[in-house]
Amino acid sequence: MSMSSHIRMQFVRSIAPEAQGAGSSAAADAKLGSHSTGVADSGRWSTRRIAMYALFVALAMVTSFIEFPITPVAWLKYDPSGIVCLIAGFAYGPSAAIIVSVLGFVPHMFADPWGSLMAVLVALCLSVPASLIYRKIRSRKGAALGIVVGAVLAIVAALLGNLVITPIYAHMSYAAVAAMILPILLPFNLAKMAIHAVVTFLIYKPISNLLAKQQ
Amino acid sequence: MPDNPHEAPTPAAKLSHIRFSYDHGATWALDDVSLTINSGERICLIGPNGSGKSTLAKLIAGLSAPDDGSIILLNHAVYTAQGGPNASEYRAARRGIGMVLQNPEDQLVTTVLEDDVAFGPENLGIVHAQIGERITSSLAAVGLDSHRGSDPTRMSGGQQQRAAIAGMLAMNPAMLVLDEPTAMLDATARAEVMTVLDALHAQGTTIVHVTHHPDETVNADRIVHMEHGRIVRIADPYDQPCLEPTVSAAMAGNTALLPGADLPLLGEQALQADDTHSTPAIRVEHLRYRYGSGRTVIRDLSFHVAQGETLAIMGANGSGKSTLAKLLCALGKPSAGSIEVDGIPVASANKHSGKPRFASRKQLAQLRRSVGYVMQHPEHQLFADTVAEDVAYGPRNQHVTETEVAERVQTALEALHIAHLADRSPFDLSGGQQRLVAIAGVVACNPSVLVMDEPTASLDVRAKARIHELIRALRAKGVTMVMITHDRAEAFALADRVVQMPDEHETTRETSQSNQVAATTQPMRHRSLMHRLDPRVKMVGILAAMFTMFAVNTPVQLAVGAALTLGIIAAARINPIRLLQSIHPILALLVLMSLTNLIVVRTGTPLVSAGPLSITADGVMIAVLYSCRFALVIILGAVFLNTTTPTAMTDAFAALLHPLSRLGVHTQEIALVMSLALRFIPTLTGETTSIIHAQAARGGSVETGSLAQRVKALSAIIVPVFAGTLRHADNLSLALDARCYEEGITRTHWRVFSPGLRDAVFAVIIAVYIAAIVLL
Numbered sequence: 001m002s003m004s005s006h007i008r009m010q011f012v013r014s015i016a017p018e019a020q021g022a023g024s025s026a027a028a029d030a031k032l033g034s035h036s037t038g039v040a041d042s043g044r045w046s047t048r049r050i051a052m053y054a055l056f057v058a059l060a061m062v063t064s065f066i067e068f069p070i071t072p073v074a075w076l077k078y079d080p081s082g083i084v085c086l087i088a089g090f091a092y093g094p095s096a097a098i099i100v101s102v103l104g105f106v107p108h109m110f111a112d113p114w115g116s117l118m119a120v121l122v123a124l125c126l127s128v129p130a131s132l133i134y135r136k137i138r139s140r141k142g143a144a145l146g147i148v149v150g151a152v153l154a155i156v157a158a159l160l161g162n163l164v165i166t167p168i169y170a171h172m173s174y175a176a177v178a179a180m181i182l183p184i185l186l187p188f189n190l191a192k193m194a195i196h197a198v199v200t201f202l203i204y205k206p207i208s209n210l211l212a213k214q215q
Numbered sequence: 216m217p218d219n220p221h222e223a224p225t226p227a228a229k230l231s232h233i234r235f236s237y238d239h240g241a242t243w244a245l246d247d248v249s250l251t252i253n254s255g256e257r258i259c260l261i262g263p264n265g266s267g268k269s270t271l272a273k274l275i276a277g278l279s280a281p282d283d284g285s286i287i288l289l290n291h292a293v294y295t296a297q298g299g300p301n302a303s304e305y306r307a308a309r310r311g312i313g314m315v316l317q318n319p320e321d322q323l324v325t326t327v328l329e330d331d332v333a334f335g336p337e338n339l340g341i342v343h344a345q346i347g348e349r350i351t352s353s354l355a356a357v358g359l360d361s362h363r364g365s366d367p368t369r370m371s372g373g374q375q376q377r378a379a380i381a382g383m384l385a386m387n388p389a390m391l392v393l394d395e396p397t398a399m400l401d402a403t404a405r406a407e408v409m410t411v412l413d414a415l416h417a418q419g420t421t422i423v424h425v426t427h428h429p430d431e432t433v434n435a436d437r438i439v440h441m442e443h444g445r446i447v448r449i450a451d452p453y454d455q456p457c458l459e460p461t462v463s464a465a466m467a468g469n470t471a472l473l474p475g476a477d478l479p480l481l482g483e484q485a486l487q488a489d490d491t492h493s494t495p496a497i498r499v500e501h502l503r504y505r506y507g508s509g510r511t512v513i514r515d516l517s518f519h520v521a522q523g524e525t526l527a528i529m530g531a532n533g534s535g536k537s538t539l540a541k542l543l544c545a546l547g548k549p550s551a552g553s554i555e556v557d558g559i560p561v562a563s564a565n566k567h568s569g570k571p572r573f574a575s576r577k578q579l580a581q582l583r584r585s586v587g588y589v590m591q592h593p594e595h596q597l598f599a600d601t602v603a604e605d606v607a608y609g610p611r612n613q614h615v616t617e618t619e620v621a622e623r624v625q626t627a628l629e630a631l632h633i634a635h636l637a638d639r640s641p642f643d644l645s646g647g648q649q650r651l652v653a654i655a656g657v658v659a660c661n662p663s664v665l666v667m668d669e670p671t672a673s674l675d676v677r678a679k680a681r682i683h684e685l686i687r688a689l690r691a692k693g694v695t696m697v698m699i700t701h702d703r704a705e706a707f708a709l710a711d712r713v714v715q716m717p718d719e720h721e722t723t724r725e726t727s728q729s730n731q732v733a734a735t736t737q738p739m740r741h742r743s744l745m746h747r748l749d750p751r752v753k754m755v756g757i758l759a760a761m762f763t764m765f766a767v768n769t770p771v772q773l774a775v776g777a778a779l780t781l782g783i784i785a786a787a788r789i790n791p792i793r794l795l796q797s798i799h800p801i802l803a804l805l806v807l808m809s810l811t812n813l814i815v816v817r818t819g820t821p822l823v824s825a826g827p828l829s830i831t832a833d834g835v836m837i838a839v840l841y842s843c844r845f846a847l848v849i850i851l852g853a854v855f856l857n858t859t860t861p862t863a864m865t866d867a868f869a870a871l872l873h874p875l876s877r878l879g880v881h882t883q884e885i886a887l888v889m890s891l892a893l894r895f896i897p898t899l900t901g902e903t904t905s906i907i908h909a910q911a912a913r914g915g916s917v918e919t920g921s922l923a924q925r926v927k928a929l930s931a932i933i934v935p936v937f938a939g940t941l942r943h944a945d946n947l948s949l950a951l952d953a954r955c956y957e958e959g960i961t962r963t964h965w966r967v968f969s970p971g972l973r974d975a976v977f978a979v980i981i982a983v984y985i986a987a988i989v990l991l
Binding site: 034035036037038039040041043044045046047048050051052053054055056057058059061062075080083087099103106107109110111112113114168169170171198199202203205206207209210211212 | 235277278279280281282293300301302305306309598599600640642643757758761762765798801804807808811812837841845848849851852853855856868881884885887888889890891892893894895896898899900903926929930933934936937938940941943944945947948951952956957958959
């Protein structure tokens with residue numbers, strides 16, 4: 001069984017044991033059902049992983065442009081791309097989380113250079129710790145813990161990032177930005193991460209069914 | 216080797232006693248299949264969905280290995296029962312085999328046709344001069360030689376499939392394997408692809424062709440019939456004309472069924488007197504629709520559909536059939552005219568301005584309850600844990616009682632003979648079953664008007680028959696139906712009226728062909744200075760200028776920055792107004808930001824003050840400075856994006872990453888991921904839009920309803936989008952395999968950078984500008 005399908009099977013087993021079908025017999029006979037030709041279809045940079053990364057990056061790019069306000073503050077907008085980073089990390093490991101989090105924001109580089117750097121930082125803080133924790137604790141609980149830890153780190157990163165970046169855009173002192181943390185920045189980031197977490201959890205089961213079928 | 220006529224020709228592929236299972240041996244997709252394909256032979260693989268055709272095709276193409284048996288491909292023993300797969304033999308065999316998949320789009324790797332064709336040869340390490348020759352000859356072979364510079368992702372399905380074939384021909388394959396290459400194409404595009412296959416066969420290429428279309432087997436040497444994972448018959452096409460029974464039966468005696476026969480145009484007999492007896496279920500008057508791009512696809516279309524009538528609409532791809540279907544379901548807004556469906560005004564023309572007024576939210580909700588919409592490939596909208604849950608989504612959105620929901624689900628599933636699948640995950644089913652589930656999900660909403668966009672496309676005879684049965688039953692119940700189809704026999708068998716969609720482009724097709732050629736060569740000839748810069752130099756230079764711009768703090772610095780930006784716009788020969796249009800959403804944000812600056816700055820001479828707020832001279836100055844410098848940043852970025860193709864961008868990205876490869880970073884792979892991602896953005900965006908439409912038509916709404924309902928509506932969109940993402944990735948990985956891409960291979964490059972004088976000048980200008988900002 002290839003590296004990628006191995007990780008995926010573990011992902012599937014841990015969250016939806018009933019979805020794996022005859023997966024247990026796969027362990028008994030590893031050769032049967034691999035269908036690998038030995039050429040480019042296994043390993044970290046197999047063509048199937050490249051294709052998977054590419055599509056997840058594309059999806060992160062698409063969703064990063066779907067922005068809508070969730071608080072009355074107009075320049076702080078929610079976008080669902082964080083969900084894509086989280087799922088990529090859960091399904092394919094921390095390296096996938098890094099690739100999707102970084103490459104997914106490259107198109108924004110030419111519209112809002114500082115903002116996109118910060119978005120990358122926040123996405124990394126959310127998805128990488130989450131996938132690392134999930135790699136150690138492969139259960140629904142591990143995923144939940146991962147999301148919570150990731151969300152806390154991401155909020156801290158977002159607040160620090162705002163402190164540094166806001167003065168570049170608006171003529172404000174660090175103190176003035178710091179004064180916005182409690183009334184504006186913290187509630188926004190809390191709401192954003194809450195939506196990420198809830199949606200990721202809701203689509204968890206069907207997505208695992210999908211991945212199970214797709215091995 | 217001397218030619219010996221008595222000796223059997225060398226087989227291109229020899230498969231013996233092949234077994235293949237997707238579920239680790241519980242069931243066999245291929246069971247003891249043996250097949251020998253001779254060099255130069257043309258073979259068609261036919262059989263129902265799930266009979267193992269595609270699996271067999273993948274094995275013949277060397278893209279997948281069996282569980283048992285032995286395979287020899289182009290004299291390479293790639294798989295033996297004892298030794299299993301042999302990677303180096305597979306690698307060698309694959310270089311001589313091309314594979315074309317069903318979905319044309321998933322096989323394209325980039326957004327410039329010649330670069331796409333070059334991808335395979337690059338992976339084979341072919342030298343630069345030869346890649347050029349191969350691009351030219353393979354594009355000529357499929358008749359796309361005049362489209363070298365075009366974006367294949369924007370081509371028609373037929374052109375895309377020809378592009379995919381060209382991508383394979385550039386690798387000089389001895390054998391070409393095609394898995395339903397025409398399943399997603401209309402009759403014209405299908406003929407284009409078949410012509411190419413005939414020519415290749417004549418030149419001696421071995422062809423293995425999986426198909427559902429009986430007429431495509433006519434030129435085959437042998438037809439291999441498959442059922443339940445076994446070869447049941449190998450036939451000679453001259454022995455038996457193998458037409459589907461339904462088609463041949465319907466063909467008898469009906470001249471309207473003949474492919475050449477003219478159909479009445481939709482809208483021709485629109486306003487006949489007999490329409491006045493009863494109110495029509497659908498009334499369309501002077502409808503016009505123009506795409507965002509400015510192309511008018513529907514022009515002054517008027518027609519009625521009577522209560523209980525079934526209307527079949529046929530016509531070429533791109534003639535606006537699908538757009539019409541969406542407009543009828545209020546999933547798009549017409550440019551002019553009026554539409555009334557089931558007594559609800561979807562759009563009503565305003566007498567004075569001519570601009571249509573659209574249905575109110577309440578009318579829309581009413582419409583969603585009475586009008587059903589089956590989108591193209593509705594199986595792509597499935598999302599729930601179980602089939603029953605998925606089918607229940609629409610009825611639940613109508614707020615009927617749970618008992619009724621259960622009843623409706625049961626009835627809909629039974630009508631399509633899939634009640635036994637109720638508790639399965641929709642993602643575990645075959646493509647045909649998924650289609651039936653999705654249609655059940657629409658029928659369970661009990662629509663009185665049902666609009667269907669190619670409901671039976673690419674299905675086998677059995678699944679088609681179930682949908683036909685359902686349509687007949689609905690017709691008997693008095694449901695009004697509009698059905699788009701490419702299948703004449705189906706149209707005449709099911710509909711009361713069969714019409715042709717008027718094609719706005721038919722009259723201009725010849726001229727558009729030549730226009731297209733002009734359009735593709737144009738960017739080559741009129742490329743501006745900015746276009747011609749080495750992308751690496753351009754990317755670094757522009758990014759440096761953008762980041763430096765944030766250091767602008769005085770009017771003099773701003774003037775320098777503005778001068779640089781204006782110079783770059785001029786060098787790019789971009790119309791400044793169009794540039795501003797492309798970035799106007801960000802500019803709106805900018806205005807808001809400058810207002811904030813206006814208020815937060817308290818220093819300097821107060822100009823106006825109102826209570827706690829005051830506007831000072833410094834404030835105005837800061838507001839102007841900050842918003843101007845940010846505007847310059849955005850404009851520079853927009854110029855870069857406008858003058859750099861995704862391919863060039865990826866090349867630059869790869870070149871800039873390259874130093875990292877010494878640290879063990881897989882820069883070549885990361886650059887490929889980036890390139891593929893950029894290429895798939897339009898595909899995913901389009902699919903997401905269709906899924907949002909389809910779920911909206913089932914009454915799902917993210918904007919209204921309780922929190923739980925909204926979250927449900929959101930997941931009904933997100934899950935299918937993920938499903939689509941995984942599906943594309945699956946196909947794409949096969950396409951990459953077929954093009955012989957492998958991690959860490961030494962590739963040659965079709966595009967070679969050679970920075971010249973103009974790149975040096977550009978670099979100096981940027982350096983001078985940065986120095987000026989620092990010093991001033």
